[in-house]
Amino acid sequence: MKTHFFKLFVITLMISSTSCKKETQFTDFKYADKPETIACGDMDAKLLKEALYSFEDDIVNHYDSINKNLSRSYSRLINDASSRRLKFQDVVSSHSLKVFEALKNNQDLWNQGNATSNLNYNSKVIKCIANNISDQRLKSIFNSLLSTNSLTPFLFGEPIKSNSGQLLRDKYLATYVALEFYYAKLFDVDLTNVTLEKPKPKVDFNKKPVEPQTVPQTGDNK
Numbered sequence: 001m002k003t004h005f006f007k008l009f010v011i012t013l014m015i016s017s018t019s020c021k022k023e024t025q026f027t028d029f030k031y032a033d034k035p036e037t038i039a040c041g042d043m044d045a046k047l048l049k050e051a052l053y054s055f056e057d058d059i060v061n062h063y064d065s066i067n068k069n070l071s072r073s074y075s076r077l078i079n080d081a082s083s084r085r086l087k088f089q090d091v092v093s094s095h096s097l098k099v100f101e102a103l104k105n106n107q108d109l110w111n112q113g114n115a116t117s118n119l120n121y122n123s124k125v126i127k128c129i130a131n132n133i134s135d136q137r138l139k140s141i142f143n144s145l146l147s148t149n150s151l152t153p154f155l156f157g158e159p160i161k162s163n164s165g166q167l168l169r170d171k172y173l174a175t176y177v178a179l180e181f182y183y184a185k186l187f188d189v190d191l192t193n194v195t196l197e198k199p200k201p202k203v204d205f206n207k208k209p210v211e212p213q214t215v216p217q218t219g220d221n222k
Helices: 001-023 043-062 070-082 094-103 122-134 136-147 153-161 171-183
Strands: none
Touching: 043 070, 043 094, 070 122, 070 153, 070 171, 094 171, 122 171, 136 153, 136 171, 153 171
16 A cells, blocks of 8 residues: 555656656846736736846837837837838847747747737737736727737737837736737747847937936826
8 A cells, every 4th residue: 555655656756847847947037126017817927027028128229229218119119020020130139038938838828830920819818918908999909809819910010009108008018019029929030040249329429318218107097
């Protein structure tokens, strides 16, 4: 009897050990002191937070490294990504690549190889985002497209591109953009050709510096 229980214990331990090896525990957090972003039940909120802030740093460094206008960078990223003009190899940082490798372990999040998007629109994260978008108009559009299986980066990219300022206030919407227009796209990129040494921005000394962008704090964004 004891032998039977011992064998059962060893098998359970081996299965547990194998499962742990399949999951990569991300520890290289650069943005832990940043404000919290989204909370989606048992989802890895810390990793999703890291993914968002790393993505935002990448696009602002690529599109507007001098003025750091994040809203403008969002608009240009969505436009370039949805029209397939963006060379992700020139944008992505080494840190975002580490985050991407960790995100890939969440199999529920992805639908790799799908013609529309590598993002799984039936995932728990997307359902959580759909329920928590603060702008009622964008929320209605998102959920309508989602419920009719019509959600695509292009169709939803148009309304948020013209309202990119909302992405600075709504971290659920911003997380969707980061996943859809950035990390999901990296599945189709040859990451061996990533340009890790980004060109330094050219400074125009005759141009008046622009004050860093701030987001007005409001009690209710809805």
